[in-house]
Amino acid sequence: MQLLFPNKLKSGDEIRVIAPSKSMGIVSVENRKLALKTLKELGLRVTFGRHVDEQDIMQSSSVKSRLTDVYEAFADPNVKAILTVLGGYNSNQLLDYIDYDLIKQNPKIFCGFSDITAMGNAIYHKTGLVTYSGLHFSSFAMQRGFEYSLEHFKKIFFHSDEIPLLSSKEWSDDAWYLDQENRTFHQNLGYTVLNPGEARGRIIGGSLRTFQLLRGTPYMPVLNNTILFVESMSTATRTDVEMFDRNLQSLIQASDFEKVQALVIGRFENSFGMTHEKLNYIFSTKPALKSIPIIANADFGHTIPIFTFPIGGICHLQATTSGNVKLVIERH
Numbered sequence: 001m002q003l004l005f006p007n008k009l010k011s012g013d014e015i016r017v018i019a020p021s022k023s024m025g026i027v028s029v030e031n032r033k034l035a036l037k038t039l040k041e042l043g044l045r046v047t048f049g050r051h052v053d054e055q056d057i058m059q060s061s062s063v064k065s066r067l068t069d070v071y072e073a074f075a076d077p078n079v080k081a082i083l084t085v086l087g088g089y090n091s092n093q094l095l096d097y098i099d100y101d102l103i104k105q106n107p108k109i110f111c112g113f114s115d116i117t118a119m120g121n122a123i124y125h126k127t128g129l130v131t132y133s134g135l136h137f138s139s140f141a142m143q144r145g146f147e148y149s150l151e152h153f154k155k156i157f158f159h160s161d162e163i164p165l166l167s168s169k170e171w172s173d174d175a176w177y178l179d180q181e182n183r184t185f186h187q188n189l190g191y192t193v194l195n196p197g198e199a200r201g202r203i204i205g206g207s208l209r210t211f212q213l214l215r216g217t218p219y220m221p222v223l224n225n226t227i228l229f230v231e232s233m234s235t236a237t238r239t240d241v242e243m244f245d246r247n248l249q250s251l252i253q254a255s256d257f258e259k260v261q262a263l264v265i266g267r268f269e270n271s272f273g274m275t276h277e278k279l280n281y282i283f284s285t286k287p288a289l290k291s292i293p294i295i296a297n298a299d300f301g302h303t304i305p306i307f308t309f310p311i312g313g314i315c316h317l318q319a320t321t322s323g324n325v326k327l328v329i330e331r332h
Helices: 029-041 063-075 100-105 114-127 147-158 208-214 240-252 276-284
Strands: 014-018 045-048 079-084 109-112 131-133 192-195 197-207 226-231 262-266 294-298 309-311 314-319 325-329
Touching: 014 063, 029 045, 063 079, 063 100, 100 114, 109 114, 114 131, 114 197, 114 208, 114 309, 192 276, 197 208, 197 262, 197 309, 208 226, 208 240, 226 240, 240 276, 262 314, 294 314, 294 325
Parallel strands: 014 045, 014 079, 079 109, 109 131, 197 226, 226 262, 262 294
Antiparallel strands: 131 309, 192 294, 197 314, 314 325
């Protein structure tokens, strides 16, 4: 497959905001204004899909409306990047209807995370376009604890140099979008090495539960020579750890999993209930993982802050028995 790398952003570029999952109707007017302000301070012009505010009983909109905004964003030559509003549960409804030839002929930045994992990985697999797991439009409304996320967004979209993914100094998993003032931050202890080693490969993945939706479909990327980035969101049901274990086991049972080069796990929320002991136990039950490097507590997923990473981009990982980690996104 021939890879397509979208052009980098520059001051004055137009970015389009679309809602392929949940509607922008659930984002407060104040947070919309804050997000717009931050993006404009980057020198970007922001436009919106015609249907971003439509909202049905599922807090989304029709497949037709969402597809229209996807098509118009990719087809418009003035649009240089596409940001999703936020995640949700149903972006995989669009996969059978997306015009992948249109996307291939009009490659540009496509960025979002969580439920957008389905679209990002499917587009990469069907077209060769490198997509991005990273900030939503709504993420830019954050007022505190956003510096790390913003810095990595700028590094990956405005520059081509390699990007060392150093750990953030602190993190949070509070509902910042409801209360910007009363925030709780925790010291970040850095990467956890579950299995040392060195690997290089193409990044795929994102939300583990969403990535699993692609299994057995024409939209699942091949696992050959890849480094899997996976994270899992808390559902506050007290079964999150078990569900993570089950989903990971299912992925391991893929016929080409033996070609995976390494595994990088995003940080778990406090409410998830994951502990170092539980994580070590989960991996001790999976012989297929004993031969590859594995690190955890990476800055992506449903905690704050996050780095943005390229789905289809090349990553180099080194992890030592003493706990030292070097994780680098190569020139892109």
